[in-house]
Amino acid sequence: MSRQLQITFDARDPRALSLFWRDTLGYVLPGPPGVELAPGADPLAAWDDFLAGIGVPEEQRNSRSAVEDPEGHGPRLFFQQVPEGKVVKNRVHLDVRAAPGLHGDERMEALEAECARLVRLGATRLRRVEPAPPMESGFLVMADPEGNEFCLD
Numbered sequence: 001m002s003r004q005l006q007i008t009f010d011a012r013d014p015r016a017l018s019l020f021w022r023d024t025l026g027y028v029l030p031g032p033p034g035v036e037l038a039p040g041a042d043p044l045a046a047w048d049d050f051l052a053g054i055g056v057p058e059e060q061r062n063s064r065s066a067v068e069d070p071e072g073h074g075p076r077l078f079f080q081q082v083p084e085g086k087v088v089k090n091r092v093h094l095d096v097r098a099a100p101g102l103h104g105d106e107r108m109e110a111l112e113a114e115c116a117r118l119v120r121l122g123a124t125r126l127r128r129v130e131p132a133p134p135m136e137s138g139f140l141v142m143a144d145p146e147g148n149e150f151c152l153d
Contacts, residue, residue, distance in 0.1 A: 005075040007094070010086075011146055014079035015044065018065035020145050021077050023121050024096065027067040086147045095139075095153040104131060111140050111152045118142060118152075 011017045022029060029043040032050035037043055051061045063081045099110040108131065115125055122145040131138035140152040 006078050007075050008078045008080060009146075009148065010082040010084075011079045012081070012085060013062065013146070014065040014081050015062045017144065017146055018067050018077070018079045020122055021079075022067045024118055024123075024144075025067070025069070025074065025077075027074070027077070028070045030066060030068050090149045093148070094150040096150060098152045103137065107131070108138050111138070114152055115140050115142065 009017060009021075018029065021027065029047075031037040031041075031043050031046050035046055035050060037046055048061060052058075065079045066076055068076050096114075098114040099107045102110050108128075115123075119125060124143045124147075126141040126143055126149065129136065129139050129141070141149060142152060143149050
């Protein structure tokens with residue numbers, strides 16, 4: 001039997017990091033349990049109301065967040081607040097498949113365009129790995145706003 005996968009991030013600011021990954025992947029913020037969000041409703045406001053309603057103190061309302069693939073295919077990303085910052089390189093990272101099926105200059109141009117968009121969202125570009133056929137098609141190494149490395153592939 002297969003299992004579902006959730007990827008968990010330790011974060012200083014779960015809400016902000018979840019918004020970055022939502023916008024990076026085209027994911028959505030799910031509403032609170034039992035709450036049907038109207039089209040265009042702000043899920044963050046719904047969560048604030050929900051958490052206030054169950055007695056969660058305001059200073060604890062940014063202790064976790066999550067985003068989900070609206071089509072239900074990709075893994076759920078969960079963000080949990082931790083007191084310490086990131087200090088070493090990730091042992092696991094995400095590859096954001098931004099140029100599937102593209103090769104050579106066309107691939108690298110698509111990756112550069114996506115890189116520019118993600119930098120505007122708060123990512124940092126770390127380095128570019130050039131194509132070296134037959135084993136390497138080229139990719140960009142980046143970091144999210146809290147320093148977690150990921151690749152544009």
